[in-house]
Amino acid sequence: MPPTKKKQPSVRQLPKAPTGIQGLDEITCGGLPRGRPTLVCGGAGCGKTLLAMEFLVRGAIQFNEPGVFMAFEETTHDLTNNVSSLGFDLEDLVRRKKLVIDYVYIERSEIEETGEYDLEGLFIRLGHAIDSIGAKRVVLDTVESLFSGLPNPLILRAELRRLFRWLKDKGVTAIITGERGDEALTRQGLEEYVSDCVIVLDHRISEQVSSRRLRVVKYRGSTHGTNEYPFLIDETGFSVVAVTSLGLKQEASTKRVPTGVTRLDAMLGGAGYYLGSSVLVSGTAGTGKSSLAAHFVDGACRRGERAVYFAFEESPSQIMRNMRSIGIDLQQWVRKGLLHFQATRPTFFGLEMHLATMHKAVTAFKPHVVVIDPINSFIIGGNEVDVRAMLMRLVDFMKMKQVTCLFTNLTSSGTSGNTDLAVSSLIDTWLQLRDMEIGGERNRGISLLKSRGMSHSNQIREFLLTDRGVDLRDVYVGPEGVLTGSARLAQEARETAAQTAHEQDVERKRIELEGKRRALEAQIAVMRADLDAQEAETLSRLEQEQGRGRQLAKERVSMGLSRKADVGGKTTGQRRQAE
Amino acid sequence: MSKKNVDNSVAAFEKAIHGLNEMRYVLRLYVAGTTPQALRAISNIKKICEEHLQGRYELQVIDLYQQPQLLQGEQIIAAPTLIKKLPLPLRRIIGDMSNEERILVGLDLRKKT
Numbered sequence: 001m002p003p004t005k006k007k008q009p010s011v012r013q014l015p016k017a018p019t020g021i022q023g024l025d026e027i028t029c030g031g032l033p034r035g036r037p038t039l040v041c042g043g044a045g046c047g048k049t050l051l052a053m054e055f056l057v058r059g060a061i062q063f064n065e066p067g068v069f070m071a072f073e074e075t076t077h078d079l080t081n082n083v084s085s086l087g088f089d090l091e092d093l094v095r096r097k098k099l100v101i102d103y104v105y106i107e108r109s110e111i112e113e114t115g116e117y118d119l120e121g122l123f124i125r126l127g128h129a130i131d132s133i134g135a136k137r138v139v140l141d142t143v144e145s146l147f148s149g150l151p152n153p154l155i156l157r158a159e160l161r162r163l164f165r166w167l168k169d170k171g172v173t174a175i176i177t178g179e180r181g182d183e184a185l186t187r188q189g190l191e192e193y194v195s196d197c198v199i200v201l202d203h204r205i206s207e208q209v210s211s212r213r214l215r216v217v218k219y220r221g222s223t224h225g226t227n228e229y230p231f232l233i234d235e236t237g238f239s240v241v242a243v244t245s246l247g248l249k250q251e252a253s254t255k256r257v258p259t260g261v262t263r264l265d266a267m268l269g270g271a272g273y274y275l276g277s278s279v280l281v282s283g284t285a286g287t288g289k290s291s292l293a294a295h296f297v298d299g300a301c302r303r304g305e306r307a308v309y310f311a312f313e314e315s316p317s318q319i320m321r322n323m324r325s326i327g328i329d330l331q332q333w334v335r336k337g338l339l340h341f342q343a344t345r346p347t348f349f350g351l352e353m354h355l356a357t358m359h360k361a362v363t364a365f366k367p368h369v370v371v372i373d374p375i376n377s378f379i380i381g382g383n384e385v386d387v388r389a390m391l392m393r394l395v396d397f398m399k400m401k402q403v404t405c406l407f408t409n410l411t412s413s414g415t416s417g418n419t420d421l422a423v424s425s426l427i428d429t430w431l432q433l434r435d436m437e438i439g440g441e442r443n444r445g446i447s448l449l450k451s452r453g454m455s456h457s458n459q460i461r462e463f464l465l466t467d468r469g470v471d472l473r474d475v476y477v478g479p480e481g482v483l484t485g486s487a488r489l490a491q492e493a494r495e496t497a498a499q500t501a502h503e504q505d506v507e508r509k510r511i512e513l514e515g516k517r518r519a520l521e522a523q524i525a526v527m528r529a530d531l532d533a534q535e536a537e538t539l540s541r542l543e544q545e546q547g548r549g550r551q552l553a554k555e556r557v558s559m560g561l562s563r564k565a566d567v568g569g570k571t572t573g574q575r576r577q578a579e
Numbered sequence: 580m581s582k583k584n585v586d587n588s589v590a591a592f593e594k595a596i597h598g599l600n601e602m603r604y605v606l607r608l609y610v611a612g613t614t615p616q617a618l619r620a621i622s623n624i625k626k627i628c629e630e631h632l633q634g635r636y637e638l639q640v641i642d643l644y645q646q647p648q649l650l651q652g653e654q655i656i657a658a659p660t661l662i663k664k665l666p667l668p669l670r671r672i673i674g675d676m677s678n679e680e681r682i683l684v685g686l687d688l689r690k691k692t
Contacts, residue, residue: 105654112685115620115674120611120658121643121650128647150657150673 014221017065017137017173020058021051022360023240027216027225032197037164037174039194041186042201047212047233048177049074050083051201052139054238055175057088059137060098065173067137068100068129072145076101086237100129106149113151119159123166130172138167138174144188157188164193185217196220202228211350214240230352232360241356252276252453257369257404260299261292263472264431267448267457273429274453276402278395280423282409283433287444288465289408290314292431293371294323294330295470296406301333305368308340308361312377316341327468340365346377351390354378359397367403374408375423388423395426428452433463436484443485446472462488604628604636604686605665611643611658616675620659623676631688661685 018031025031032038032055040048056067071079079101080090093099102125130138143163146156167174176194178186185191191198198217203210213228231240256271265272273279279296281289297307309330311319319341320330333339342361346354362370372394378387391407398405407427424430430449435442444463448456461472462484476483476491483491608624610617621640628636643650643658653662661672663686672685683689 102651104656106656110669110671112670112672112681113674113678114672114681114685115677116616117657117659117674118611118616119656121609121660122656124611124643124647124658125650125656128650146656 016222017059018063019055020062021054021238021240023229023231024214024238027214027229027240028197028219029223032173032175033219033222034173035168035171036196037167037176037194038197038199039176039178039186039191040199040201041178041180041191043180043203046180046201046203047231047238048201049079049141050086050233051199051238052141052175052177053079053083053088054086056099056137056139057083057090057093060093065136066098066100066133067139068102068126068133068135068172069139069141070126070129071101071103071141072106072149073142074103076103079103086233086235088237097133100133100135102126102129104145106145108149111150117152117155119146119156119163122159123163127170130170136172138170138172139177140174141177142179143176144178144186144190147188153188160190161193201231206350211352213352230350230356232353232356234360239356239360241352241359251402253402258299258303259292260295260297261470261472263461264292264446264470267459267461267472268429268451269454269456271454273404273451275404276399277404277428277452278398278426279404279406279429279431280409280427281406281431281433282411284411284435287433287435288463288470289410289433290319290373291323291326291328291465291470292433293373293406293408294319294326294328296369297339297371298323298328298330298333300369301330301336301338304338306338306340306365307333307369307371308342308365308367310358310361310370310372311341311343312346312372313374314343316343325467326465326470340367351378351386355390355394358394362398362401362403370398370403370405372405372407374410376410391423392426424450438484439487439490441485441487443488445475445484602635602666604632604663606636606638607653607662607664608638608640609643609649609653609655609658609660609662610640613642617659620661620674620676623679624661624682627676627679627682631683631686663687 013030015034016028016031017034018025019028040051042048053069056069059065059067069079074082083090090099090101094101104122104125126138129135143160146160147153150156164174164176176190178188178190180200181187181189185198185200195218197219200215200217202213202215204213205211212231212233214231215228216224216226229240231238253275255275256273257275257277258265258272259268281292283289293309297309300307309316309319314322316334320334323330330339334341340361342357344354344357349357358372375387375391378390395405407423409423427450429451432447432449434445434447436445437443444465445460446463447460448458460475462475464471464473473488476488606624606628608621610620624638628638641649643655649655655662655671657673659673659675661676661682663670663672666687670685670687672682676682680689
């Protein structure tokens, strides 16, 4: 053992050979045990051969580890054709000496056993193939066919044991596939020999819906995910969704994501949802859930962000047509590559598969926002628990990816405060759309049931779908309760009328008052004129009086003078007083 | 069915068996090195050929280690393997050739019981 540079508390990881298969390396914490055989078993048609082939192809292309595929069931030609649909060009790899495909033909009727034999032929053949290209990886698919093709199982068992040991000595990382048996993992009990790593593939049907799952049963000397993980096989090959391993470790962002509706942003503390939060829009049929979702997507695309719309009830073109009627053109975003629609029927495949495809789409498209419309359509015959588990994993995944996710949920009328799925605990912001039936018409209302971590409006708003999109209005709240729609309009009209009448009344009173004032002022003017006249008269009379007085005094003085009096007028006065 | 037909077919079979006896055998024995098992197989098959196919057989012994490229074409996995190239049908006989009865069946020299 070479001395390590630093002294570490010796946690020596088992050397591993990465498979390059999406998700599988996560579950196995790095890949298959390097230089050891791994058993992959499962029933017919569950993807064993494909897993093994992808291991070799990815090994050859991505990790520069050539491989040998020893096929016991399919001919080279068939194998090449089968995997070419997944984009693997085996012929090219063979030409470039990255891959050797050796088809082992065993025909029981041609073989006669005449005593002891061994499988040295197979060893030499495999050894030759390995040495010819310096292979690091080997697949034996399916080695159990030997049992049906060759007599004397006792010899075969001993030889297989020797084969696996030989593979280990060769230092190649091997995958041995085996058909699932009734009781044991494989029909011939291969798990007894290949004991380093065992992976079980499963393809099961429930409620007529199939789902594929993978489980690492055993992995000697390494930690690994122990759950059953869904996997899918599509045009890009094999991919495993390692979702159940997620913990509650997501970063909580304080950034906000606008809702696409200005008034709704205002209701949510003025800024919208939190980045990476999960939003639930619930409501009865036709309350505008999808429209709100479309607004959200439209708003995101307007900001140049990417969005994925998972539709489970309507086709993309139907959604786009419907949204055009409220003035939202989603098609432009699809054309620009900002919006990706993924529409599937919920019954198309199992929940796990849905989860897996959503994972794949999110991982591939890297959206900022995601819409899932609706979640309740997954409920098929009492699988609420499974659906809830799936949603939980989905929410976890989205949070980890910091994707703001909007779910819509159709509720049956009457159950206002909860969803059919009881997912409310997973949801950060819950908008409720509701029908309000007043005055012979249905109107839409929107309210915020909750919004974690922000102050938000507690009021009900009227939710209007106009040809320019969603509009929120204050509802009329008065003595007659909450009024919406034409009732609100009527009430507003009534109020306007009352207001006008009131204003007219006031105006009239003002005019009246003005009239009175004018009349009074006129009166006052008359009286003042009268007063002025009297005053003038009085004054003139007073003047006259004074004039006369002075005249009298003059006359008296002159009279006194004429009577030879000694003093003037004053004396006369005093004298008069004395008199 | 008339008696004549039966006679005819019997004659045809007789002729076929006779023809079989006349046919040349092309045999190849593949062994993996000079193990005791391989040597045993070689001596066993030689003995059987001398006894039953004297003068009309061609036996070639090939060491797989010397010519591993032959394995894929000949579809050999077990050792030792005797391949009856001619007469057709092609037949593979595996093992150390210790069971003479079975070898004779495999070489179409005796019917399966």
